[in-house]
Amino acid sequence: MIWETVRLALLALRRNKLRSALTMLGIVIGVAAVIAMVTVGQGSSRSVAASVESLGTNVLSLRPGSRGMGPGPVSTQSARPFSLRDAEALGELSVVKAVSPTVSSTQTVVAGNGNLTTSITGATSGYLEVGGWTVWHGRGFNSAEDRSGASVCIIGATVHKTLFGTADPLGQQLRVGKVSCEVIGLLQAKGAGTFGQDQDELVLMPIRTVQRRLLGNDNVTSISVALAPEVSSQRGAREIEALMRDRRRISGNQANDFSITDRAQIAEVLSGINSVLTGMLSSVAAVSLLVGGIGIMNIMLVSVTERTREIGIRLAVGAESRQVLTQFLVEAVVLSLVGGIIGVIVGLALAFGASLFMAIPFAPQLVIVLLAFGFSALIGVIFGFFPARKAARLDPIDALRHE
Amino acid sequence: MVATPGPSRPPLIELSDVSRTYGSGETEVRALDHTDLIIRQGEFVAVMGPSGSGKSTTMNIIGLLDRPTSGRYLFNGVEVQDLDRDRRALLRRHFLGFVFQGFNLLPRTSALENVELPLIYKGMPRAERIERARAALHKVGLDGREGHDASQLSGGQQQRVAIARALVGEPMVILADEPTGNLDSHRSHEIMRLLQQLNREDGITIVMVTHEDDIAAYARRLVSFADGRIRADAPVPERTPA
Structure with missing residues (x-):
């Protein structure tokens, strides 16, 4: 029925x-x-x-100035910047697997007929490890380039596509602002990031090159640290905080003038x-x-x-x-x-x-x-x-x- | 089966002292006023009277669509005046068939499906329903029109579908409310011959409301209403023969 x-x-x-x-x-x-x-x-x-996974597990970010957690602009002007020596000292901690000090500068990038205004990241070879990047074609920075400020650069998939189309970029010259550099590597594409931004719109240059030739100073604006596999982010943060307080001479009851963020926490938020x-x-x-x-x-x-x-x-x-x-x-x-x-x-x-x-x-x-x-x-x-x-x-x- | 109605046959419909009023107090309308009526199995009764005389009310009560305000109604010897809505529906389903002036076929529905309708509510399996509905359509002379819907049939054909629907459930009584009211004279007589045939050959009791003498002449007995009462009840004098 x-x-x-x-x-x-x-x-x-x-x-x-x-x-x-x-x-x-x-x-x-x-x-x-x-x-x-x-x-x-x-x-x-x-x-x-x-x-978050593509960030690599157990990555901590250090920035000068005290700030809350999460994205957003923060005034770092009053805070003392980091230096490359800070990064080196952090790299010697046993809880740290890799260190990546970075600076950035927005520049117009020109190659052949193409041009693109984007953020240039000054980095060391540690950047690729901490950020979980793989070089798809060519190579990463060697230790000499890390230290010397060589005129070389590594580009992301979007930059490659915009400037070179499908052509092989290796050995090509890229003009970044008033500086020229040779493309030595192409990164594996990652796609959209946590905020929906295009992670592959990326130009990496050795940090010294960017500091000296684009920014004209020795400041390091952020340091990312990859912790050793068995180290918890709490313990890593504690040791890093102690080291940095010591290096920046912050006495017992003074507040930090830098912040440490766990990127996994950002992702959780x-x-x-x-x-x-x-x-x-x-x-x-x-x-x-x-x-x-x-x-x-x-x-x-x-x-x-x-x-x-x-x-x-x-x-x-x-x-x-x-x-x-x-x-x-x-x-x-x-x-x-x-x-x-x-x-x-x-x-x-x-x-x-x-x-x-x-x-x-x-x-x-x-x-x-x-x-x-x-x-x-x-x-x-x-x-x-x-x-x-x-x-x-x-x-x-x-x-x-x-x- | 040849029906020979008379006092010898048991009463099928027995109204005793039935009244039906609408509203109450000052505005009370007495549609049916202390009426007695006995209809025996196999009768063919024509009911006449001006509008408001109580004939439609009587038909509704007999058809178990309405309940008397007072009095008794015995259907096939059983008191039915106090039955609730669903019990009356069950009795209609099993013992009554209706034919209306306006045909009342379901729109956009084939003749066959219209005739099937009462059998659906009897819970009959589909194959058997279709077989019976076809047989009923055959009986009213509509072979080959099973798939037509109302808009594709003439008035006379629509009324035949309605009659097929009324008889497909093998009812004891067919209640016809001005079955020829919307038809021309030729079709009217065809429909009346069909009803007469159902009465004579299948022994189905027929109670029919009409305004026309020549239509009433197909019945055997004529009951006339006026002012909520029966004014006359007599055999049809000059019966139109089958």
């Missing part, structure tokens, strides 16, 4: 294709929005996780923000699902009024109230379920498109799909019940007389 009722409901819905389609639209949009939001949110969480955003957007989407449900109720009410005579006929030939109720309820549920199925497909397609566009992983989740599906069926039952009950309570005589 229930299968029979489903068949009847499908027939009834097919008789009114346009209306059925429009009614479903609300549910389709609601479900699609929820699915797309959650899937994209999940994808970007995974992307955050992946970029980001991923927290990410889930809050996903949650908010999903709630907005859920509201649209609710509106879709109210749309179903509306149309079912109109449908009950319009089909009053049909209901009268059914009652006259012996339909019980329960059977009329079931019929209209099933119609509402079928509407919302079919809408839910279409919504899932549309939502996944949208999420897939967005993932490609945002360069994040496509992360469909069966649980969410099932949940959205179940929820749309529930909406059908809840919002279909009132109109269905109205239909079931009609008086057969009045219903038959209805024009």
Whole structure:
């Protein structure tokens, strides 16, 4: 009997294709929005996780000046900068596996016909290890270049593509501001970073080259430290803090004039923000699902009024109230379920498109799909019940007389 | 089976002292006023009377679509005046068939599906339903029209589909409310011959409301209403023969 009722409901819905389609639209949009939001949110969480992994595990960042955790500009003017000797001293700690002092300068980079304004990073060979980079083609800085300030550079995939297209960049000259350098290496692409920035838009030069020839000073603006594998970031931070306080002559109860951040913590904060955003957007989407449900109720009410005579006929030939109720309820549920199925497909397609566009992983989740599906069926039952009950309570005589 | 109605046959429908009022107090309307009526198995009764005379109310009560305000209604010997909505639906499903003036077919639904409808509510398997619905359509002379919907059928054909729907559940009574009211004279007589045939050959009791004397002449007995009461109840004098 229930299968029979489903068949009847499908027939009834097919008789009114346009209306059925429009009614479903609300549910389709609601479900699609929820699915797309959650899937994209999940994808970007995974992307955050992946970029944390790409940072390398157990990496601490040191910056002059005291600052809070997380991204954002900070005034470092008053704070004493680091020096390369600080980096060397840090490298001698047993808890440290690799050290990467860096400076940066925004410059216009020219090669052949192409040019690009980007941030130039002055780094040492430790940069690649700490940042988890691999040289895809060519080589990294050698220790002589680290110390000498040689005119060489290593470029990221985006810079390569912008300046050289598909041509081999090795041995080519790159003009960085007023300095020329020879390209000695091309880095393996990493894709979008934690903040959605393009990590591959990158030009590395030996730190001394940047300090002397582009910036004209000996300052080091940040030092990243990769800890030895078995060392916890707490212990690493403690030892590094002690060393730096000592080197910067900060006495017992004075506050640090530098900060140490655990990049994994930044990622955690980001991923927290990410889930809050996903949650908010999903709630907005859920509201649209609710509106879709109210749309179903509306149309079912109109449908009950319009089909009053049909209901009268059914009652006259012996339909019980329960059977009329079931019929209209099933119609509402079928509407919302079919809408839910279409919504899932549309939502996944949208999420897939967005993932490609945002360069994040496509992360469909069966649980969410099932949940959205179940929820749309529930909406059908809840919002279909009132109109269905109205239909079931009609008086057969009045219903038959209805024009 | 040839029906020979008369006092010898058991009463199928028995209304005793039935009244039906609408509203209450000052605005009370007495549609049916202390009426007695007995219809025996196999009868063909025409019900006439001006509008507001109580004939439609009587039909609704007999058809278990409405309940009397007071009085007793015995259907096939069973008291049914106090049954609830769903029990009355069950009785309609199993023992009654309806034919309306406006045909009342489901729109955008094939003739076959319209005729199947009562059987669906009987819970009959689909194959059997289709077989019975086809047989009923054959009986009313609509072979080959099973797939047509109402908009593709003439008024007479639509009424035949409605009659097929009324008889497909093998009812004891067919209640016809001005079955020829929307039809021209030629089609009207075709429909009446069909009803007469169902009464004579299948022994189905027929109660029919009409405004036209020549339509009433197909019945055996004529009951006339006025002001909520039965004014006359007699055999049809000049019966149109089958």
